[in-house]
Amino acid sequence: QSALTQPASVSGSPGQSITISCTGSSSDVGGYKYVSWYQQHPGKAPKVILYDVSNRPSGVSNRFYGSKSGNTASLTIPILQAEDEADYYCSSFTSRSTWVFGGGTKLTVL
Amino acid sequence: QVQLVESGGGVVQPGKSLRLSCATSGFSFSLFGMHWVRQTPGKGLEWVAFIWNDGSNKLYGDSVKGRFTVSRDNSKKTLFLQMTSLRAEDTAVYYCVKTLTMTGGEMDVWGQGTTVTVSS
Numbered sequence: 001q002s003a004l005t006q007p008a009s010v011s012g013s014p015g016q017s018i019t020i021s022c023t024g025s026s027s028d029v030g031g032y033k034y035v036s037w038y039q040q041h042p043g044k045a046p047k048v049i050l051y052d053v054s055n056r057p058s059g060v061s062n063r064f065y066g067s068k069s070g071n072t073a074s075l076t077i078p079i080l081q082a083e084d085e086a087d088y089y090c091s092s093f094t095s096r097s098t099w100v101f102g103g104g105t106k107l108t109v110l
Numbered sequence: 111q112v113q114l115v116e117s118g119g120g121v122v123q124p125g126k127s128l129r130l131s132c133a134t135s136g137f138s139f140s141l142f143g144m145h146w147v148r149q150t151p152g153k154g155l156e157w158v159a160f161i162w163n164d165g166s167n168k169l170y171g172d173s174v175k176g177r178f179t180v181s182r183d184n185s186k187k188t189l190f191l192q193m194t195s196l197r198a199e200d201t202a203v204y205y206c207v208k209t210l211t212m213t214g215g216e217m218d219v220w221g222q223g224t225t226v227t228v229s230s
Contacts, residue, residue, distance in 0.1 A: 036216055045220040051210055057218065089155050093215060097169055099157040
Protein backbone atom coordinates (compact mmCIF):
# COMPACT_ATOMS: atom_id res chain seq x y z
CA GLN A 1 0.00 0.00 0.00
CA SER A 2 1.60 3.27 -1.12
CA ALA A 3 1.66 6.16 1.29
CA LEU A 4 -0.68 9.04 0.68
CA THR A 5 0.99 12.04 -0.97
CA GLN A 6 1.52 15.21 1.05
CA PRO A 7 3.75 18.21 0.31
CA ALA A 8 7.01 17.90 2.24
CA SER A 9 6.78 21.43 3.57
CA VAL A 10 4.42 24.38 3.80
CA SER A 11 5.03 27.80 5.31
CA GLY A 12 3.11 30.94 6.16
CA SER A 13 3.16 34.02 8.33
CA PRO A 14 1.01 34.49 11.44
CA GLY A 15 -2.51 35.44 10.47
CA GLN A 16 -2.22 33.90 7.01
CA SER A 17 -4.16 30.87 5.74
CA ILE A 18 -2.48 27.63 4.74
CA THR A 19 -3.75 24.40 3.23
CA ILE A 20 -2.08 21.00 3.28
CA SER A 21 -3.21 18.46 0.72
CA CYS A 22 -3.34 14.68 1.02
CA THR A 23 -3.75 12.76 -2.21
CA GLY A 24 -4.60 9.10 -2.47
CA SER A 25 -6.80 7.01 -4.72
CA SER A 26 -10.33 5.70 -5.02
CA SER A 27 -9.20 2.77 -2.86
CA ASP A 28 -8.54 4.96 0.14
CA VAL A 29 -9.16 8.72 0.40
CA GLY A 30 -11.65 8.80 -2.46
CA GLY A 31 -13.58 5.76 -1.34
CA TYR A 32 -14.14 6.39 2.36
CA LYS A 33 -15.03 9.15 4.80
CA TYR A 34 -12.40 7.79 7.21
CA VAL A 35 -9.71 10.41 6.66
CA SER A 36 -7.95 11.80 9.72
CA TRP A 37 -5.31 14.45 10.36
CA TYR A 38 -2.66 14.47 13.09
CA GLN A 39 -0.40 17.14 14.49
CA GLN A 40 3.01 16.21 15.88
CA HIS A 41 5.34 18.60 17.69
CA PRO A 42 9.03 17.66 17.99
CA GLY A 43 9.63 14.87 20.48
CA LYS A 44 5.93 14.36 21.10
CA ALA A 45 3.39 11.74 20.06
CA PRO A 46 0.96 12.57 17.26
CA LYS A 47 -2.36 14.12 18.26
CA VAL A 48 -5.54 13.72 16.22
CA ILE A 49 -6.99 17.07 15.14
CA LEU A 50 -9.59 15.96 12.57
CA TYR A 51 -11.38 12.67 11.89
CA ASP A 52 -13.94 11.54 9.31
CA VAL A 53 -12.63 14.27 6.98
CA SER A 54 -13.87 17.30 8.90
CA ASN A 55 -14.84 16.44 12.46
CA ARG A 56 -12.86 17.80 15.40
CA PRO A 57 -12.43 15.69 18.53
CA SER A 58 -13.51 17.24 21.79
CA GLY A 59 -10.98 19.78 23.01
CA VAL A 60 -9.31 20.40 19.64
CA SER A 61 -9.08 24.01 18.45
CA ASN A 62 -11.77 25.10 16.00
CA ARG A 63 -9.08 26.72 13.86
CA PHE A 64 -8.52 23.45 12.00
CA TYR A 65 -10.77 22.65 9.04
CA GLY A 66 -10.93 19.56 6.86
CA SER A 67 -12.44 18.86 3.47
CA LYS A 68 -12.29 16.31 0.68
CA SER A 69 -12.75 16.37 -3.06
CA GLY A 70 -12.35 13.20 -5.04
CA ASN A 71 -9.13 11.46 -4.04
CA THR A 72 -7.67 14.50 -2.24
CA ALA A 73 -8.30 15.57 1.34
CA SER A 74 -7.20 18.94 2.68
CA LEU A 75 -6.37 20.49 6.04
CA THR A 76 -6.82 24.25 6.27
CA ILE A 77 -5.72 26.59 9.03
CA PRO A 78 -7.41 29.94 8.18
CA ILE A 79 -5.49 32.04 10.70
CA LEU A 80 -2.01 30.71 11.31
CA GLN A 81 -0.52 30.99 14.78
CA ALA A 82 3.03 30.38 15.98
CA GLU A 83 2.03 27.29 17.95
CA ASP A 84 0.78 25.65 14.76
CA GLU A 85 4.37 25.01 13.69
CA ALA A 86 4.59 21.21 13.66
CA ASP A 87 4.48 18.15 11.41
CA TYR A 88 1.09 17.17 10.03
CA TYR A 89 0.06 13.73 8.80
CA CYS A 90 -3.09 12.46 7.12
CA SER A 91 -4.38 8.90 7.22
CA SER A 92 -7.12 6.93 5.51
CA PHE A 93 -8.83 3.60 5.80
CA THR A 94 -8.38 1.50 2.63
CA SER A 95 -10.28 -1.04 0.58
CA ARG A 96 -7.90 -3.74 1.84
CA SER A 97 -9.07 -3.12 5.41
CA THR A 98 -5.81 -1.46 6.33
CA TRP A 99 -4.85 2.09 7.20
CA VAL A 100 -2.35 4.21 5.31
CA PHE A 101 -0.61 7.44 6.29
CA GLY A 102 0.70 10.34 4.29
CA GLY A 103 4.41 11.07 4.25
CA GLY A 104 3.95 14.12 6.48
CA THR A 105 4.17 17.87 5.98
CA LYS A 106 6.41 20.21 7.96
CA LEU A 107 4.57 23.44 8.64
CA THR A 108 6.82 26.43 9.30
CA VAL A 109 5.40 29.66 10.73
CA LEU A 110 7.60 32.46 9.43
CA GLN B 111 -8.10 10.77 31.71
CA VAL B 112 -7.07 8.26 29.05
CA GLN B 113 -3.52 7.00 29.49
CA LEU B 114 -1.54 4.62 27.32
CA VAL B 115 1.92 3.54 28.44
CA GLU B 116 4.05 1.44 26.12
CA SER B 117 6.96 -0.69 27.32
CA GLY B 118 9.20 -3.52 26.17
CA GLY B 119 11.29 -1.70 23.62
CA GLY B 120 15.06 -2.05 23.41
CA VAL B 121 17.97 -3.13 21.27
CA VAL B 122 17.62 -6.54 19.63
CA GLN B 123 19.61 -8.45 17.02
CA PRO B 124 18.19 -9.15 13.56
CA GLY B 125 16.15 -12.34 13.50
CA LYS B 126 15.30 -12.15 17.20
CA SER B 127 11.96 -11.50 18.88
CA LEU B 128 10.55 -8.82 21.16
CA ARG B 129 7.22 -8.30 22.90
CA LEU B 130 5.78 -4.84 23.41
CA SER B 131 3.09 -4.01 25.95
CA CYS B 132 0.69 -1.11 26.28
CA ALA B 133 -0.87 -0.60 29.71
CA THR B 134 -4.05 1.45 29.62
CA SER B 135 -6.23 3.35 32.07
CA GLY B 136 -8.98 5.95 32.13
CA PHE B 137 -11.41 4.23 29.76
CA SER B 138 -13.29 0.96 29.27
CA PHE B 139 -10.51 -0.89 27.47
CA SER B 140 -12.64 -3.91 26.56
CA LEU B 141 -15.02 -1.75 24.52
CA PHE B 142 -12.48 -0.21 22.13
CA GLY B 143 -10.40 -1.48 19.25
CA MET B 144 -6.69 -0.69 19.43
CA HIS B 145 -3.94 0.04 16.90
CA TRP B 146 -0.17 -0.22 16.81
CA VAL B 147 1.55 2.45 14.68
CA ARG B 148 5.29 2.94 14.23
CA GLN B 149 7.46 5.85 13.24
CA THR B 150 10.93 5.36 11.82
CA PRO B 151 13.65 7.86 12.76
CA GLY B 152 13.24 11.03 10.77
CA LYS B 153 10.52 9.47 8.65
CA GLY B 154 6.80 9.22 8.74
CA LEU B 155 4.16 7.07 10.32
CA GLU B 156 3.32 3.51 9.34
CA TRP B 157 0.25 1.59 10.48
CA VAL B 158 1.21 -1.81 11.92
CA ALA B 159 -1.83 -3.63 13.31
CA PHE B 160 -5.39 -3.34 14.59
CA ILE B 161 -7.32 -5.58 16.97
CA TRP B 162 -11.04 -5.63 17.64
CA ASN B 163 -12.24 -4.83 21.15
CA ASP B 164 -12.84 -8.50 21.95
CA GLY B 165 -9.76 -9.75 20.13
CA SER B 166 -11.90 -11.65 17.63
CA ASN B 167 -10.37 -10.04 14.57
CA LYS B 168 -6.93 -8.70 13.74
CA LEU B 169 -5.54 -6.77 10.79
CA TYR B 170 -1.90 -6.25 9.80
CA GLY B 171 0.17 -4.09 7.53
CA ASP B 172 1.91 -5.82 4.63
CA SER B 173 5.42 -5.25 6.00
CA VAL B 174 4.72 -7.10 9.27
CA LYS B 175 2.15 -9.70 8.25
CA GLY B 176 3.27 -13.18 9.25
CA ARG B 177 5.96 -11.83 11.63
CA PHE B 178 4.03 -9.70 14.13
CA THR B 179 1.03 -10.71 16.24
CA VAL B 180 -1.27 -8.31 18.07
CA SER B 181 -3.18 -9.50 21.13
CA ARG B 182 -4.86 -8.12 24.23
CA ASP B 183 -5.78 -9.05 27.78
CA ASN B 184 -8.98 -7.22 28.59
CA SER B 185 -8.86 -8.32 32.23
CA LYS B 186 -5.52 -6.51 32.59
CA LYS B 187 -6.42 -3.64 30.21
CA THR B 188 -3.24 -4.33 28.28
CA LEU B 189 -2.39 -4.51 24.58
CA PHE B 190 0.54 -6.52 23.21
CA LEU B 191 2.60 -6.75 20.06
CA GLN B 192 4.70 -9.88 19.61
CA MET B 193 7.41 -9.22 17.04
CA THR B 194 9.43 -12.06 15.53
CA SER B 195 12.06 -12.34 12.79
CA LEU B 196 12.97 -8.72 13.38
CA ARG B 197 14.74 -6.78 10.65
CA ALA B 198 16.73 -3.57 10.60
CA GLU B 199 13.80 -1.84 8.91
CA ASP B 200 11.62 -2.59 11.94
CA THR B 201 13.67 -0.05 13.90
CA ALA B 202 11.15 2.58 14.99
CA VAL B 203 9.19 4.15 17.79
CA TYR B 204 6.10 2.03 18.37
CA TYR B 205 2.90 3.69 19.53
CA CYS B 206 -0.30 2.10 20.79
CA VAL B 207 -3.40 4.04 19.82
CA LYS B 208 -6.93 3.94 21.17
CA THR B 209 -9.83 4.21 18.74
CA LEU B 210 -12.21 7.14 18.88
CA THR B 211 -15.43 5.17 19.09
CA MET B 212 -16.47 1.70 20.15
CA THR B 213 -17.58 0.76 16.66
CA GLY B 214 -15.03 2.39 14.37
CA GLY B 215 -11.31 2.29 13.66
CA GLU B 216 -10.54 6.01 13.70
CA MET B 217 -7.45 6.70 15.78
CA ASP B 218 -7.80 8.83 18.88
CA VAL B 219 -5.36 8.95 21.81
CA TRP B 220 -1.72 7.93 21.31
CA GLY B 221 0.74 6.70 23.89
CA GLN B 222 4.20 8.22 24.20
CA GLY B 223 5.83 5.33 22.37
CA THR B 224 8.57 2.79 23.00
CA THR B 225 11.73 2.58 20.89
CA VAL B 226 12.80 -0.61 19.15
CA THR B 227 16.27 -0.79 17.61
CA VAL B 228 17.18 -3.80 15.51
CA SER B 229 20.93 -3.98 15.12
CA SER B 230 23.75 -6.47 15.33
